[in-house]
Amino acid sequence: MSEKKVINFxxxxxxxxVFSNFSRHRIFLKDKTWRTVEHYFQAQKFAGKKxxxxxxxxFTPKEAAQIGRDRKNPLRLDWEEVKVGIMREALVxxxxxxxxxxxxxxxxxxxxxxxxxxxxxxxxxxxxxxxLNMLGKLLMEVREELKNNDMKILRTPEERFANLPDxxxxxxxxxxxxxxxxxLDEGDRNAKETVLMLHGEPTWSFLYRKMVPIVAAAxxxxxxxxxxxxxxxxxxxxxxxxxxxxxxxSLTNFIKTLDLQNVTLxxxxxxxxxxxxxxxxxxxxxxxxxxxxxxxxxxDEPTPKAFKIWLAMSQATPFFPVGKFVKMGCGTKxxxxxxxxxxxxxxxxxxxxxxxxxxxxxxITPDNPASEANxxxxxxxxxxxxxxxxxxxxxxPITRGADEILQAGIxxxxxxxxxxxxxxxxxLQEDKGEEWADIIxxxxxxx
Numbered sequence: 001m002s003e004k005k006v007i008n009f010x011x012x013x014x015x016x017x018v019f020s021n022f023s024r025h026r027i028f029l030k031d032k033t034w035r036t037v038e039h040y041f042q043a044q045k046f047a048g049k050k051x052x053x054x055x056x057x058x059f060t061p062k063e064a065a066q067i068g069r070d071r072k073n074p075l076r077l078d079w080e081e082v083k084v085g086i087m088r089e090a091l092v093x094x095x096x097x098x099x100x101x102x103x104x105x106x107x108x109x110x111x112x113x114x115x116x117x118x119x120x121x122x123x124x125x126x127x128x129x130x131x132l133n134m135l136g137k138l139l140m141e142v143r144e145e146l147k148n149n150d151m152k153i154l155r156t157p158e159e160r161f162a163n164l165p166d167x168x169x170x171x172x173x174x175x176x177x178x179x180x181x182x183x184l185d186e187g188d189r190n191a192k193e194t195v196l197m198l199h200g201e202p203t204w205s206f207l208y209r210k211m212v213p214i215v216a217a218a219x220x221x222x223x224x225x226x227x228x229x230x231x232x233x234x235x236x237x238x239x240x241x242x243x244x245x246x247x248x249x250s251l252t253n254f255i256k257t258l259d260l261q262n263v264t265l266x267x268x269x270x271x272x273x274x275x276x277x278x279x280x281x282x283x284x285x286x287x288x289x290x291x292x293x294x295x296x297x298x299x300d301e302p303t304p305k306a307f308k309i310w311l312a313m314s315q316a317t318p319f320f321p322v323g324k325f326v327k328m329g330c331g332t333k334x335x336x337x338x339x340x341x342x343x344x345x346x347x348x349x350x351x352x353x354x355x356x357x358x359x360x361x362x363x364i365t366p367d368n369p370a371s372e373a374n375x376x377x378x379x380x381x382x383x384x385x386x387x388x389x390x391x392x393x394x395x396x397p398i399t400r401g402a403d404e405i406l407q408a409g410i411x412x413x414x415x416x417x418x419x420x421x422x423x424x425x426x427x428l429q430e431d432k433g434e435e436w437a438d439i440i441x442x443x444x445x446x447x
Contacts (some may be wrong), residue, residue: 001160004112004323005110005112005385007111007112007113008116009114010116010117012024012035015106016113017317018101018104019113019135022036022062023036025094026097027040027090027094028097028369030207032056033365034056035058035060035160036064037087037090037094038065038084039061039267039403040093041083041219042067043056044072044076044086045068045076045078045079045083046076048088051068053072054067055067055068058193065271070389083176087138088138088141088142091142092145093240095142095146096240097369101343106147110137112136112140113136113140115136119162124136132136137203152236152237152295153181153237154234154235154236154237154350156232156345156351159296161344164341165335167209169205169209169212171421172185172255174258176249176301180233181226181233181234182205182225182226182231182232182233183224183254184205184208184222184224184225185223186221186223187217187222188216188219188221190223191220192220193219193221193262193287194261195222195263195440195444196221196263196265196266196275197211197269198225198251198265198266198267198274198275199268200269200272200273201270201359202230202322202325202326202355202358203230204226204231204345205224206342206430207429207430208224208266209433210429210433210434210437211266211429211434211436214434215299215437215441218363220264222366223258227247227250227251227270229242229248229325229353229354229357230282230354231345235300235345235354236353238353243361244273244363244370244373245370248278251274251275252278255278256437264277264286264289265280265286265288265291266290266296266440267291268293268294268429269293269427272295272296273296275289276289276296276381277296280376280378280384281380283380283439287387288386288389289384289387290389290390291388291403291406293402293428295399295406296377296378297362297364297374298371299366299371300375300376304397304398304399306398307364310359310398311359311360311362311364314356314358314359322342322345322355323339324354326427326430329426330395331424331425331428331431332430332431334430336446353390360391367380379408381410383410383411384411385412386409388406388412390407390419391419391421393420393431393432395424395425396426398427413438416438416443421435
């Protein structure tokens with residue numbers, strides 16, 4: 001009988017350093033972002049006191065640990081009873097919020113995980129193997145829990161999409177992990193130009209129904225996916241399965257699976273928050289970009305008041321009426337049939353998790369989990385010389401003025417015929433879809 005494999009870890013630079021609490025992987029708990037597990041764990045020694053925030057803001061996990069271990073600061077009275085549970089909570093967050101780390105953890109199979117250090121006989125093995133190794137034990141517990149915890153995925157019944165107005169398109173699907181992702185694929189699949197239309201919150205590819213035929217008729221291939229959690233795509237039932245990183249990962253998988261090349265990105269709302277970063281991280285696949293009523297935030301810039309209002313409203317409403325929210329975001333009157341089409345993907349509130357979570361994922365603080373990656377994307381965009389066109393509407397208070405920032409910051413915007421589309425609200429595809437489609441066709445022809 002073979003002995004069980006032993007995996008030692010301690011320093012973040014070790015082969016299995018990702019298991020260290022000092023590994024630089026942010027987690028989101030208690031409605032806040034924590035730079036590392038160590039930050040969260042040490043801060044909870046002083047939950048509700050000023051030291052909690054002081055530790056959260058510490059630049060390194062070492063600094064966080066130093067503050068947490070300073071006995072001049074009195075510990076909460078129940079610390080010994082709750083500390084193991086708090087550590088476990090942080091580890092679950094770490095490995096559910098970082099899919100790459102979860103893959104590493106699960107690939108250790110049934111190996112014995114040991115925090116090997118002479119400095120700690122409670123969380124580690126004491127260096128001699130006689131310590132409690134509580135961190136290793138918790139990691140193995142989390143491994144078993146997540147390995148056997150099948151992600152609950154919801155699929156909207158097809159009959160919900162029967163008789164949609166002006167949506168005659170054939171459905172197409174591809175896999176992203178366990179989830180099925182829906183997309184439209186119209187026009188000539190051998191066309192030189194591919195136009196990728198990305199929707200945002202809380203819409204789906206139905207939003208582009210007026211634009212797809214016009215752009216396809218101009219001789220281009222037009223692709224419009226439904227993000228995971230929206231439209232005909234599958235929906236995760238648990239909020240923790242949604243993250244900015246997950247959406248980027250799913251879209252990267254999407255463009256690579258279809259091997260999209262020479263792409264013109266068309267993006268609005270979250271379609272830009274995702275699409276602009278997607279283009280920056282895969283710039284060899286993109287030829288040009290046109291953006292409307294969107295931005296790529298890092299949390300370093302002021303947050304518009306209109307967005308703060310939307311964020312508060314989206315979290316406070318008990319029902320999250322998707323169709324009604326879209327109607328409120330339009331500059332023109334839309335029919336009850338169209339409102340119902342936006343409600344169609346969501347038979348009940350259990351299907352609306354992605355829509356409710358999305359506003360909370362927007363980086364509005366500099367330490368948001370997506371902030372650093374977005375800053376890196378901006379570094380690429382600040383060197384982007386491919387054609388970049390803005391076509392914002394005149395009736396969107398949330399993104400008003402963002403077009404000027406994009407024009408000033410992206411070299412490819414210079415010399416383009418930027419426009420303000422009159423009479424459009426936030427969802428200008430509903431209000432002025434045909435007009436924006438014509439602008440896109442001319443933009444491609446010109447460039």
